[in-house]
Amino acid sequence: MENILEIAKKKAVNGERLSLEEGLALYNDNDLLFLAECARKAKERKSGKEVYYNVNRHINLTNICTSGCPLCAFQCEKGDKRGFTLETEDIERILAEAKTVKNLGEIHIVSALHPDKPFEYYLNIVKQVKNALPNADIKAFTPVEIVHFAEMTGKSVKEVLSILKEAGLSSLPGGGAEILSDRVREIICPKKATATQWIHTMKTAHKLGIRTNCTMMYGHVETIEERLQHLITLREIQDETHGFQAFVAFPFHPANTQLSHLKRVGSWEDMKMMAMFRLMLDNIDHIKAFWIMLTMPVAQMALGFGADDLDGTIGEEKIIHAAGAKTNTGITKSRLQKIITEAGYIPVERDTFYHPIREGE
Numbered sequence: 001m002e003n004i005l006e007i008a009k010k011k012a013v014n015g016e017r018l019s020l021e022e023g024l025a026l027y028n029d030n031d032l033l034f035l036a037e038c039a040r041k042a043k044e045r046k047s048g049k050e051v052y053y054n055v056n057r058h059i060n061l062t063n064i065c066t067s068g069c070p071l072c073a074f075q076c077e078k079g080d081k082r083g084f085t086l087e088t089e090d091i092e093r094i095l096a097e098a099k100t101v102k103n104l105g106e107i108h109i110v111s112a113l114h115p116d117k118p119f120e121y122y123l124n125i126v127k128q129v130k131n132a133l134p135n136a137d138i139k140a141f142t143p144v145e146i147v148h149f150a151e152m153t154g155k156s157v158k159e160v161l162s163i164l165k166e167a168g169l170s171s172l173p174g175g176g177a178e179i180l181s182d183r184v185r186e187i188i189c190p191k192k193a194t195a196t197q198w199i200h201t202m203k204t205a206h207k208l209g210i211r212t213n214c215t216m217m218y219g220h221v222e223t224i225e226e227r228l229q230h231l232i233t234l235r236e237i238q239d240e241t242h243g244f245q246a247f248v249a250f251p252f253h254p255a256n257t258q259l260s261h262l263k264r265v266g267s268w269e270d271m272k273m274m275a276m277f278r279l280m281l282d283n284i285d286h287i288k289a290f291w292i293m294l295t296m297p298v299a300q301m302a303l304g305f306g307a308d309d310l311d312g313t314i315g316e317e318k319i320i321h322a323a324g325a326k327t328n329t330g331i332t333k334s335r336l337q338k339i340i341t342e343a344g345y346i347p348v349e350r351d352t353f354y355h356p357i358r359e360g361e
């Protein structure tokens with residue numbers, strides 16, 4: 001009779017769906033090169049030799065937040081001298097600069113939960129971006145922000161999403177999932193949207209035809225079972241709605257957070273998790289190696305562990321850098337292409353929805 005590890009290994013080789021217990025057996029076996037090989041084959045079954053990137057620009061509107069999550073280094077309270085909030089003229093300046101970027105395909109907007117800014121502030125920014133860059137996709141607002149807008153306005157999540165979609169929102173970035181466990185959220189983010197609210201917002205967005213990413217933040221107070229259960233929850237949502245385009249994981253950066261006594265996990269753990277993401281999430285097409293969080297050398301290595309997307313050129317980033325990330329805040333397209341080619345893959349510039357973009361389009 002085969003033991004659970006033997007069964008799990010066979011399934012990983014054949015690309016069959018893994019249960020939580022089988023995932024756990026593979027994780028505990030710690031055979032990194034075996035996991036890498038299976039994950040790479042799983043990636044190549046989905047996207048062949050192609051690795052995606054896009055030309056995007058991140059905008060963080062404010063860091064003033066009512067939530068005070070212990071995991072967060074970005075937020076501050078109103079009145080703090082580190083606080084900032086972008087106004088219409090700041091956005092105008094950013095958009096004027098963005099217009100000069102060739103083939104800019106996506107504006108990515110995520111922010112804190114400002115105590116006073118009304119929903120109209122966010123809505124007007126979506127309209128302002130759409131007006132200035134009609135061909136760029138607007139990927140904006142995590143489910144945590146959407147729930148905040150709903151609570152602020154008394155509207156349902158469905159109404160808030162419908163209004164934003166009408167104004168030009170194309171997709172949601174999928175942040176704020178952290179670990180979808182009430183036990184973990186009570187410790188790392190007790191005041192922000194619950195796991196149930198995050199899941200409800202995603203399913204609602206998908207039903208409205210708004211595609212999204214999904215995420216995980218790992219390496220803080222969660223157990224390995226909770227990580228794997230999180231992946232299974234995402235997989236179950238995807239079975240139901242088919243609305244997730246890509247999965248993005250963030251290793252926790254403890255610096256400047258209330259959990260700064262924790263240590264950042266090492267690259268071995270990052271790579272093992274990368275392979276586990278590809279193997280567990282058999283129904284999600286793309287796995288991102290988010291270079292700004294991992295550092296580019298580790299993100300490049302992740303292409304050998306099942307990742308098929310390096311995110312984009314980014315331009316400016318404040319949230320992860322507040323937690324001590326030492327990466328650059330932007331990268332050129334030619335550098336991204338070289339990094340992908342070096343790893344033996346074919347760089348493909350894409351739009352938000354993974355349609356390839358060819359020069360001149």
Ligand code: SF4
Nearest residue numbers: 065067068069072112
């Ligand atoms: S993680 Fe988000 S909601 Fe929590 S404090 Fe930071 S910005 Fe606010």
